Amino acid sequence: MTDGTTDLQALAAEAYIYGYPMVLNLDEVDRVSRTGMGTLSPAPFNEFSHASRLAGPDDTFVSVNNDTVYSLAQLDLSGGAQLLTVPDTDGRYYVLQFVDAWTNNFAYVGRRATGTGAASFLLTPPGWDEEVPLGATRIAVPTEVATIVGRWACSGPDDLAAVQALQEDTLLEPYWTASGESHGLPTHTYIPDGEPELLFYEKLRARMAAFPPAPADLAYQQRFAPLGLLDAQSPYASPEPDLANALRAGFAAGKEKVESASTQGDIPEQNGWKLTYHAFDYNADHFEVGTHKGPQWIYTDRELGRMVRATSARTALWGNHGYEAAYAMAWNDGDGQPLEGGQSYTLRFEKPPPVDAFWSITMYDLPDYYLVDNPVARYSIGDRTPGLSYDDDGSLTLRLQPQRPADDKTAANWLPTPSGNFRPILRMYTPHAAVFDGTYEVPPIRRRQAE
Incomplete structure (x- = not known):
């Protein structure tokens, strides 16, 4: 293996660590919006899917909780802002957690954050500069696609009806200036079966372009140009052999580092x-x-x-x-x-x-x-x-x-x-x-x- 290929492999491992959260996150966004998850029915972008019970073994999501009833909404603000309304929960614990494409938690609505009274929030896309409607609080969403993860405290089966009533009053609707023409997740080049490593980097390439991060990370992304991650057209359907080998090896090395750090890393x-x-x-x-x-x-x-x-x-x-x-x-x-x-x-x-x-x-x-x-x-x-x-x-x-x-x-x-x-x-x-x-x-x- 040449020194150049070795350098590419190390860079590919670094790109894996950097891109894995977004690739995994948006894969889950795609999955639950199309097929649902356990008691969460599939729902299109900008609509809530409300669970009807606490999560169980058929809710195949990493570390899903069994304490609260979930409500989930996948946001696509490429067509304009969305207005979120929440009901008065009369002191009941709940939280709506806002997660951008890069898995950053950037806002919270709920008992700790905003209280339990009825309220409305205007969810705005990057670059939005219009007036916020009277009585609403603006939440600037960093990426056009994002997720709202809602959790409602539920004391058991006898409490489900009360939770479901609150869920039904938790609504998303287009702000009046929204065009309604949304892009959704970016498409990516087909990669032959048996090449999950190349498919990972192709997803990362397409999604990096669609969902720019904060300026500091945008500058950091430039180091991945030799891997083709900044290319306008995909280089991964028929990659050069040295690049393909480096990506496969870097994928394995990056994955091993994440697995090791997950259990043996420097965590208190x-x-x-x-x-x-x-x-x-x-x-x-x-x-x-x-x-x-x-x-x-x-x-x-x-x-x-x-x-x-x-x-x-x-x-x-x-x-x-x-x-x-x-x-x-x-x-x-x-x-x-x-x-x-x-x-x-x-x-x-x-x-x-x-x-x-x-x-x-x-x-x-x-x-x-x-x-x-x-x-x-x-x-x-x-x-x-x-x-x-x-x-x-x-x-x-x-x-x-x-x-x-x-x-x-x-x-x-x-x-x-x-x-x-x-x-x-x-x-x-x-x-x-x-x-x-x-x-x-x-x-x-x-x-x-x-x-």
């Missing part, structure tokens, strides 16, 4: 948990309604931010900033051993996580991070779970294992585990400062000895 740990409280702080450019601009919530090191963005897309696509919902993830127990489905574990909370809303533990399989079917259809457990059994001192001991515990008291605190290795997530919705300053510690997961 506490009692075996990876504290991903700042996993979505890579947005350094776009701050709209409901976001925090303080330095503790922004990665100023853009190279680090690009890797964090890639690992966050891999493990928790469309996750919130920590100040909306803080996430802790565990691949290992408190002794550093991998979590295995054939074992039995305990998780003892001497004090509950300090939150303004609620908290939960959700169980996922590996390597996909999907919910896993189990006989009792319990995929998460937390402070809203009916019938939890607390100890006399007020502590709460959860049981993580594949089989139902023998006694009913222990079974009330049971979260089923899958047969293979697994990864739980602790979610803390609107957490207190104690979560971030270390005053509160997440307890370790302990393996139980065979009885």
